[in-house]
Amino acid sequence: MKVYLDNNATTKVSKEVLDSMLPFFNEEFGNPSSMHDEGFKIKKMVNSAKKDIAEVLNVDSKEIYxxxxxTEANNFALKGLAYANKVKSEIITTKIEHHSVLHTCKFLETLGYTVHYLDVDQEGFVDLEQLKSLISDNTLVVSIILANNEIGTIQRIRDIKKICDLYSTYLHIDAVQALTHISLDLKAMDVDLASFSGHKINAPKGIGFLYVKDQTxxxxxxxxxxxxxxxRSGTENVAYIKGISVALTSGIKRLDEYTNxxxxxxxxxxxxxxxxxxDYILNGPLVGPQRLAGNLNLSFKNKDSMLLxxxxxxxGIYCSTGSACDTTTIEVSHVIKxxxxxxxxxxxxxxxxxxxETTKTDIDYFIEMLVESLKE
Structure with a gap:
C-alpha cells in the first residue's frame, strides 16, 4: 500500500488542469507578444487567465504578474521594493518564513538594509507587541507568511495590517500555502503584495504569480x-498560466468540501x-480556522526525524520532516526552533x-505503520 501525505510539499496536477493545458503545447503554441493573429489569440488567453485569477482574489487583473x-514572486516583491525605495532602510519579517524570504532578506542586509526577525509564540503566531516596538517611519516593508508551510499557522493579517498603516509601511504576504486552502479577498485584507505558486494547488511546478497593489x-x-x-520580462509560460488559472478557480469551488x-x-x-x-506534541494551532486544513506537524519524544x-x-508512506526545500539537511527546522x-x-x-484524495483507510495505515516505527 502507498499513501502520499506530503501535499504541502507539492500536489499532483489534476486531470482538469492537465486537459486545459495540453492544447497550448502543440496546437495553440503562439507567442503572446507576436503581432499576428496567432499571437493575439494567445495574448487574449493570458489576459483571460489573469482576469479569472483576479476575480477570485477580488483585485484588478492589471495587478497580477x-x-x-x-520563490521568484517573493524575491520580486522584496527586491523590487528595496530597489525602488531608497529612503526607508529597514525590513521586518519573522523567524518562521520560507527560505525564499529569509535568504532574500539576508541578501538585502548585504546592501545595507537592517532586517528585524520577529519571534512567534508556541503556536507560531507573530508577536504583535514586538512588531509594534520595532516598526517605525523607517520601515519599508513587513513580510509575513500568511499560512506556514510547516506548522499550518494562519496569521492574523488584519491586525498586522493595522500596525503597518500607522507608519505607511508596505505589507507583503507569502500566500503560497494559503491559495485555495483558505478564503482570500486581497482587497478586504488590504495587503500591498502577495506571492503565490501553482504546484501547491494541483497546477504544475514552474508557475506562480505576484499580486502588486496599484500605486505600489x-x-x-x-x-x-x-x-x-x-x-517581469520573459516569454509567458502560456500552458502553465492556463493551468494555474484553472486550478485556482476549481480549487475555490471545492474550498468548503476541502476544509471540512x-x-x-x-x-x-x-x-x-x-x-x-x-506520546506526541501537535506543533502549531489546534485543528480549526487558525490552522491549514489537512496540515499536522507532530513531534515525538526522543526519536529521530530522518529515521522515522x-x-x-x-x-510506502510518504510524508516529510518539514519543508521539502530542506531535504538535504538533517538539522532541526528553523520553524521548529x-x-x-x-x-x-x-x-x-x-x-x-x-x-x-486522502481516505480514512490511508490514515489508519499511516497510524499503524507509525506506531510500529516508533517502536523500532
Whole structure:
C-alpha cells in the first residue's frame, strides 16, 4: 500500500488542469507578444487567465504578474521594493518564513538594509507587541507568511495590517500555502503584495504569480522584453498560466468540501493517536480556522526525524520532516526552533499533509505503520 501525505510539499496536477493545458503545447503554441493573429489569440488567453485569477482574489487583473514560482514572486516583491525605495532602510519579517524570504532578506542586509526577525509564540503566531516596538517611519516593508508551510499557522493579517498603516509601511504576504486552502479577498485584507505558486494547488511546478497593489512603488528585478507591463520580462509560460488559472478557480469551488473533509481527517488522526496513547506534541494551532486544513506537524519524544521518515518510506508512506526545500539537511527546522519546543521533542518531527484524495483507510495505515516505527 502507498499513501502520499506530503501535499504541502507539492500536489499532483489534476486531470482538469492537465486537459486545459495540453492544447497550448502543440496546437495553440503562439507567442503572446507576436503581432499576428496567432499571437493575439494567445495574448487574449493570458489576459483571460489573469482576469479569472483576479476575480477570485477580488483585485484588478492589471495587478497580477506571472512568475516562474513562489520563490521568484517573493524575491520580486522584496527586491523590487528595496530597489525602488531608497529612503526607508529597514525590513521586518519573522523567524518562521520560507527560505525564499529569509535568504532574500539576508541578501538585502548585504546592501545595507537592517532586517528585524520577529519571534512567534508556541503556536507560531507573530508577536504583535514586538512588531509594534520595532516598526517605525523607517520601515519599508513587513513580510509575513500568511499560512506556514510547516506548522499550518494562519496569521492574523488584519491586525498586522493595522500596525503597518500607522507608519505607511508596505505589507507583503507569502500566500503560497494559503491559495485555495483558505478564503482570500486581497482587497478586504488590504495587503500591498502577495506571492503565490501553482504546484501547491494541483497546477504544475514552474508557475506562480505576484499580486502588486496599484500605486505600489516597485521595479523589475528581471530585465529583457516588455512582458507583464515591463515588470517581469520573459516569454509567458502560456500552458502553465492556463493551468494555474484553472486550478485556482476549481480549487475555490471545492474550498468548503476541502476544509471540512481534511479537518475531519485531522481530528480522526489525532484522536487515534490519543486512543493509542502515543506520546506526541501537535506543533502549531489546534485543528480549526487558525490552522491549514489537512496540515499536522507532530513531534515525538526522543526519536529521530530522518529515521522515522525512512522507516515510513519503506512501508510506502510518504510524508516529510518539514519543508521539502530542506531535504538535504538533517538539522532541526528553523520553524521548529522558533517554537522553543522541549529538547526531547525537537528532533523527531513529521509533517503530515493531506488532500481531497486522502481516505480514512490511508490514515489508519499511516497510524499503524507509525506506531510500529516508533517502536523500532
Amino acid at each position: 506571472f512568475t516562474s514560482s513562489g 512603488k516597485i521595479v523589475s528585478v528581471m530585465h529583457g522584453g516588455q512582458q507583464e507591463n515591463s515588470l 473533509k481534511l479537518n475531519d481527517l485531522s481530528n480522526y488522526l489525532l484522536n487515534r493517536l490519543n486512543e493509542l496513547e502515543v 521518515t525512512y522507516l515510513l518510506n519503506k512501508k 522558533a517554537l522553543n519546543l522541549p529538547t526531547e521533542y525537537s528532533s523527531a518531527v513529521l509533517r503530515v499533509s493531506m488532500s481531497l
